[in-house]
Amino acid sequence: MIVDTDGGVDDLMAIAFLLSRPDIHVEAITIVNGVADVPAGGRNVLRLLALAGHNDIPVFLGRQTPLFGTQEFPAERRAAADELPGITLPEPKRSPDSRDATDFLLKRLLDAAHPVQVLALGPLTNLAEVFSHTPRAARTGRQLVILGGAVRVSGNLGDAGVFQTENTSAEWNMFIDPGAAKIVFTSGAQIRLVPLDATQRAPVDMALFEQFKSRASTPLAKFVAQVLETNRDQIRQGYYFARDALAAAVLANPAVVTFRPLAIEVSDKPQELGRTVEVKTRRANALVAIDADPLRFRDVFMIAFGVR
Numbered sequence: 282m283i284v285d286t287d288g289g290v291d292d293l294m295a296i297a298f299l300l301s302r303p304d305i306h307v308e309a310i311t312i313v314n315g316v317a318d319v320p321a322g323g324r325n326v327l328r329l330l331a332l333a334g335h336n337d338i339p340v341f342l343g344r345q346t347p348l349f350g351t352q353e354f355p356a357e358r359r360a361a362a363d364e365l366p367g368i369t370l371p372e373p374k375r376s377p378d379s380r381d382a383t384d385f386l387l388k389r390l391l392d393a394a395h396p397v398q399v400l401a402l403g404p405l406t407n408l409a410e411v412f413s414h415t416p417r418a419a420r421t422g423r424q425l426v427i428l429g430g431a432v433r434v435s436g437n438l439g440d441a442g443v444f445q446t447e448n449t450s451a452e453w454n455m456f457i458d459p460g461a462a463k464i465v466f467t468s469g470a471q472i473r474l475v476p477l478d479a480t481q482r483a484p485v486d487m488a489l490f491e492q493f494k495s496r497a498s499t500p501l502a503k504f505v506a507q508v509l510e511t512n513r514d515q516i517r518q519g520y521y522f523a524r525d526a527l528a529a530a531v532l533a534n535p536a537v538v539t540f541r542p543l544a545i546e547v548s549d550k551p552q553e554l555g556r557t558v559e560v561k562t563r564r565a566n567a568l569v570a571i572d573a574d575p576l577r578f579r580d581v582f583m584i585a586f587g588v589r
Contacts, residue, residue: 282532283308283389285382287315287403287454288322289362293329294508295402295525297501300333301585302533308397309389311341311382315403315457316354319345321363327373332500336374343382343407349460352554354453367511370504383410390418398423400532402525404454405429409461412468419468428528429454429462430476430557432543432569437477440520448553452477455547456555463547472567474545475528476557479538479570483523483578485509490516492588502586523582527573530581537578538570545569 284299284307286292299305310330312323323342330338353359378385386407389397399422401408412419429452431437436451448456455462466472490513493506515521523530530537542565548556559569583589 282306282398282400283311283386285311285313285386285399285401285403285407286322286326287313288317288319288325289315289403289525290365290368290508290511291525292402293325294505295529296326296329297333297504298526298529298582298585299532300335301499301501305532307335307338309339309341309385311343311386311407312377313343313382313403313407314345314347315454316359317362318359319343323377324373325365325370327375327377328370329504331371331374332504340377341380341382341385342377344410347404347458347461348406348409349458352457354457368504368507382407383414386411387415387418390422391415393421396421396423398532399425400529401425401427401429402528404457405461405465406458409458409464412464412470416468419465419470422470424473425465425470426473426475426528426531427465428475428480428525430474430545432476432478432545432557432559433571434478434481436556448555450553451555452557455557459547459549459555462555463549466545466547466566473531473540473570474557474567475531475538475570479573480522480524480527482573483527483575484519485516485521485523486519487516489579489583492583493586496588497586499587502588505586523578526582527578530578531570533585534577534581537574537581539572539574540568541571543567543569
């Protein structure tokens with residue numbers, strides 16, 4: 282599988298989960314513009330791979346701006362994603378691959394003899410650029426699991442004051458590059474969407490935090506414990522959710538969520554830019570996770586890290 286990520290700390294936790302699963306082979310990681318600057322996001326992914334002893338997994342950098350529009354995360358939020366305060370990781374032992382992320386994705390997805398699945402944890406800029414260049418690349422992969430959107434629930438742009446906006450219906454990843462999301466959802470790709478509808482059903486509570494804090498024994502488990510420590514206040518207050526980690530867990534056990542076939546359209550209206558709209562009169566273009574099983578997710582996640 283390939284991970285397409287914007288390098289946020291939650292993304293790194295999801296990647297750590299995948300690297301901890303012996304039955305999942307991460308072939309490559311591509312970096313997309315989003316919560317972290319692309320070079321910083323790539324560097325932090327390389328640091329995580331060094332911690333995990335996976336210096337064999339190549340990392341490819343994508344473009345540093347959306348395909349459409351100028352939306353971006355606030356500078357304070359981006360600086361935290363770039364610098365990872367409170368997180369200790371080794372220095373990277375290598376640089377990103379010299380090839381562009383979209384060049385790699387295009388050639389890899391067109392290899393129909395060896396179909397690959399993609400986990401998209403950030404805005405859909407890289408994939409949209411590939412699908413725009415060569416539409417058939419969207420239909421040769423095994424599946425595309427996307428973290429993003431808010432279908433039957435409110436968006437999260439206003440969470441913790443991240444965006445100063447009146448848009449209450451969009452989710453971060455879709456808002457950053459809604460034009461790219463529109464391309465992906467009309468591409469014919471085999472999409473499994475994991476939106477806020479499902480991730481809000483998988484809170485990380487203090488019990489899980491304490492188990493990681495006291496029982497983490499591997500480097501990756503200790504890394505997750507650090508991530509959770511930096512979010513202790515949100516966990517205690519009950520509003521820290523397993524977003525990226527839940528999407529990653531879908532690859533290991535799809536039963537952690539409940540999917541329904543839905544027709545999803547991405548809005549380009551200014552007041553709801555990036556909203557993922559369920560269109561009941563159209564043919565389904567995605568399997569959408571409308572719910573999650575928090576206990577099953579918890580087991581899948583903790584077992585991967587040996588924390589029980």
